[in-house]
Amino acid sequence: MVYESIPRTVRILLLGEPGVGKTSLILSLVTEEFTEHVPPKAEEITIPADVTPEQVPTNIVDICTAEQSLEQVAEEIERAHVICIVFSVDRQETLSKIASYWLPFVRENCSDDYRKPVILVGNKIDLIDYSVIDNIWDIAEEYPEVDRCIECSAKSLINVSEMFYNAQKAVLHPISPIYSIEEQE
Ligand code: GTP
Numbered sequence: 001m002v003y004e005s006i007p008r009t010v011r012i013l014l015l016g017e018p019g020v021g022k023t024s025l026i027l028s029l030v031t032e033e034f035t036e037h038v039p040p041k042a043e044e045i046t047i048p049a050d051v052t053p054e055q056v057p058t059n060i061v062d063i064c065t066a067e068q069s070l071e072q073v074a075e076e077i078e079r080a081h082v083i084c085i086v087f088s089v090d091r092q093e094t095l096s097k098i099a100s101y102w103l104p105f106v107r108e109n110c111s112d113d114y115r116k117p118v119i120l121v122g123n124k125i126d127l128i129d130y131s132v133i134d135n136i137w138d139i140a141e142e143y144p145e146v147d148r149c150i151e152c153s154a155k156s157l158i159n160v161s162e163m164f165y166n167a168q169k170a171v172l173h174p175i176s177p178i179y180s181i182e183e184q185e
Contacts, residue, residue, distance in 0.1 A: 120139065
């Protein structure tokens with residue numbers, strides 16, 4: 001059985017519907033504070049190895065569908081090692097679009113025998129007082145590339161560094177074989 005080799009850098013891509021907080025999550029991670037007004041798209045950020053828990057240089061890439069073509073987003077999917085699909089826990093439609101649009105779009109842009117790990121990220125938990133994780137199991141079952149799900153808040157700085165750390169871990173310590181045995185035989 002062949003495994004994708006573990007890369008020496010980790011490239012994390014954030015996808016998801018407009019307004020779910022992708023740029024805010026990146027800026028909250030970097031500045032450790034929440035800014036109300038963020039640019040439509042964060043510049044690509046490189047976090048040096050010595051400040052990451054796994055000691056691996058990490059690039060974080062934002063997208064903005066209003067500014068980028070689908071071809072450009074597809075190219076970023078091809079370049080990424082792990083994809084965080086962000087939704088807003090207070091907007092059900094942003095969660096629905098994960099299964100109806102984003103996960104199929106990611107699959108289309110990965111080779112048939114190699115699926116990149118996906119983290120589902122429910123942002124803005126400061127706005128609600130219940131968990132939406134129960135709504136995600138069906139999606140995770142249908143799409144085994146979903147490595148884990150995490151709820152966070154860019155505003156209250158809850159689980160922000162954990163989200164990026166989990167993305168790193170999904171690449172460096174995959175919990176399931178990236179190739180299925182059936183596909184290789
Ligand atoms: P696009 O650039 O359109 O793709 O949006 P985006 O996903 O990058 O979202 P952005 O970071 O621009 O945030 C959208 C709005 O949500 C902004 O008004 C943010 O201040 C707000 N926001 C982001 N994260 C949070 C959060 O955790 N809690 C709350 N309450 N608001 C948030």
